[in-house]
Amino acid sequence: MAAKIDHEKLKKLHEREEKRFIAEHPRSAELYNRAQGSLLGGVPMNWMKKWAGAFPVFVKTAKGAHFTCVDGREYVDLCLGDTGAMTGHSPEVVAEAICKRLREGITFMLPTEDAVWVGEELKRRFGLPYWQFTLTATDANRFAIRICREITQRSKILVFHYCYHGTVDETVVSLKDGVVGPRRGNLGPAVNPAETTRVVEFNDLGALEDALKHHDVACVLAEPAMTNVGIILPVNGYWKAARELIRKYGSLLIADETHTICAGPGGCTKEWNLEPDLFVMGKPIGSGIPGGTYGCSEDVARRIAARINLEDCDVGGIGGTLAGNALSLAAMRVTLEKVLTADAYKKMIPLAKRFNDGVAKEIAARGLPWNIQQLGCRAEYTFCNPAPRNGGESAAAGDFELERFLHLHALNRGVLLTPFHNMALMCPATSEADVDLHTKIFAEAARELTS
Ligand SMILES: Cc1ncc(COP(=O)(O)O)c(C=O)c1O
CATH class of the missing domain: 3.90.1150.10 (Aspartate Aminotransferase, domain 1)
Structure with missing residues (x-):
C-alpha cells in the first residue's frame, strides 16, 4: 500500500x-x-x-x-x-584565470584569443561549426529564435508544456485543455503567447506532428530531456522520430542544453546523437561568470549570412554590449579546458x-x-x-x-x-x-x- x-x-x-x-x-x-x-x-x-x-x-x-x-x-x-x-564554487584554476583577466582588461568590444579557443572547443564537443556568445542562456535562446524566424520566415516557435528556457517571452506559456495561453504568473506579456507559440506535451509524436503540420513553426526549442518540471526523459526512439518530423516540416531544432549539459561533456547532443540545427548553453559554461553561447550548423550559418548586412548588423535585435566580453571568454576557456572535463x-x-x-x-x-x-x-x-x-x-x-x-x-x-x-x-x-x-x-x- x-x-x-x-x-x-x-x-x-x-x-x-x-x-x-x-x-x-x-x-x-x-x-x-x-x-x-x-x-x-x-x-x-x-x-x-x-x-x-x-x-x-x-x-x-x-x-x-x-x-x-x-x-x-x-x-x-x-x-x-x-x-x-x-563546476563547484570558485574552482582554484578558474579563480586564477579570472583574476589574471581582471587585471588585464575586462571588456573591449573587441575579440580576444580565448574566443577562438572556446569556439574551437565547442565545435569539437558538440559538433556544430559556428558559435556566438551572450551573457545568459536566456539571451542565447532569444537570439537563436530570432535567427530561426528570420531564415525560415515563419512566425511561430514550438515548445513543450511546462518547459523553462529562461525569461524568453514566447516560452512563458501554458497549455490548458489544448488551448495555449500565458503561463500562470506571467507578468506583463507583450502579446498573448498563443500568437507566437505552439505548445505540445513532450514524448507525444502525434501532437508534435499536428503542430508542425501548420507549416508556421520556425523552430522547436527544446531541452533534450525536460529538467524544469522534474526530470522527464525521452521515451525510446522519441528524439530520432521527432528530429525527422522537424526536418520534414521545414522547421529547425534548437537544443537548449543549459541544464542537460549534466549528461556528459558533449551534453545530450553528443550522448544521443541529436544533430540539432542550433545549440544553446549558459550557466556553468564560465563557472558562473555570466556567459552564454549558441552554435549553429553550416546550413543555418549560410542562411543567416545571406540575410545580414554589415551596415545593420549592430541593430538587428541580436547583440549586447557586454556579450562576448574578455572576462566571460576567459572564464569559459578555463572551465572547458580544466573543470568540466x-x-x-x-x-x-x-x-x-x-x-x-x-x-x-x-x-x-x-x-x-x-x-x-x-x-x-x-x-x-x-x-x-x-x-x-x-x-x-x-x-x-x-x-x-x-x-x-x-x-x-x-x-x-x-x-x-x-x-x-x-x-x-x-x-x-x-x-x-x-x-x-x-x-x-x-x-x-x-x-x-x-x-
Ligand atoms: C533549460 C534552461 N534554459 C535557459 C535558462 C535560462 O538561464 P539564465 O536564467 O541563466 O538566462 C534556464 C534557467 O533555468 C534553463 O533551465
Whole structure:
C-alpha cells in the first residue's frame, strides 16, 4: 500500500522546522529585514522570496561543493546555483584565470584569443561549426529564435508544456485543455503567447506532428530531456522520430542544453546523437561568470549570412554590449579546458547514481508513491509513481507544501536542495559523504512523514 501524506501533520512538521530555521539564522533575518528598505521585496531578485523558510539564507563564502552562511553554518550545496555552479564554487584554476583577466582588461568590444579557443572547443564537443556568445542562456535562446524566424520566415516557435528556457517571452506559456495561453504568473506579456507559440506535451509524436503540420513553426526549442518540471526523459526512439518530423516540416531544432549539459561533456547532443540545427548553453559554461553561447550548423550559418548586412548588423535585435566580453571568454576557456572535463564527469555521474539509489531505496522502504530520475550528474525525485512522461503529468503531481517541508528539513540539517524542484546536482568537488548526508536526512524526513 502506497503511503499517503497527511497534510495536517505536514503543516505541524513545517511549523517546527520554520521555528528552528528562524532561531538558527538571526544574521540572515537581520539582513533580510534591512533589505526591505532598499530591495524590492527584500531580495535582489524576486524569485529569491520563494526559498523554503521565512527568508533566504544569506551566503558568506563558498568553495567546491560547500558554502557557509552569514550565521556561520556550513552546508552541502546540492543546488549549485541551479547549475550555474555545476563546476563547484570558485574552482582554484578558474579563480586564477579570472583574476589574471581582471587585471588585464575586462571588456573591449573587441575579440580576444580565448574566443577562438572556446569556439574551437565547442565545435569539437558538440559538433556544430559556428558559435556566438551572450551573457545568459536566456539571451542565447532569444537570439537563436530570432535567427530561426528570420531564415525560415515563419512566425511561430514550438515548445513543450511546462518547459523553462529562461525569461524568453514566447516560452512563458501554458497549455490548458489544448488551448495555449500565458503561463500562470506571467507578468506583463507583450502579446498573448498563443500568437507566437505552439505548445505540445513532450514524448507525444502525434501532437508534435499536428503542430508542425501548420507549416508556421520556425523552430522547436527544446531541452533534450525536460529538467524544469522534474526530470522527464525521452521515451525510446522519441528524439530520432521527432528530429525527422522537424526536418520534414521545414522547421529547425534548437537544443537548449543549459541544464542537460549534466549528461556528459558533449551534453545530450553528443550522448544521443541529436544533430540539432542550433545549440544553446549558459550557466556553468564560465563557472558562473555570466556567459552564454549558441552554435549553429553550416546550413543555418549560410542562411543567416545571406540575410545580414554589415551596415545593420549592430541593430538587428541580436547583440549586447557586454556579450562576448574578455572576462566571460576567459572564464569559459578555463572551465572547458580544466573543470568540466571528461574526467570530471566520470566522477560526478557515479555520485548522482549514488544519490539516486539512496533515495530510491528510502522511497521503496517507506512505501511512498514517488520516483527518482537521473540524468548524468543530476537527479530529482517527484511525487508520483511511475515517473511522469510529460510536463502536464509531472506538474499534476506537484505538492508545494510537501516540497517546502522537505527543503527546509534538509536545510536545517545542512543540505541545500535546488529550490522549486527536488533536484540535486553533483560537481567535481562533491563527495560520497556529501551524498550520504542527504540520504540520511531524506530517510529521516520520509520516516517522519509516514510514521
Ligand atoms: C533549460 C534552461 N534554459 C535557459 C535558462 C535560462 O538561464 P539564465 O536564467 O541563466 O538566462 C534556464 C534557467 O533555468 C534553463 O533551465
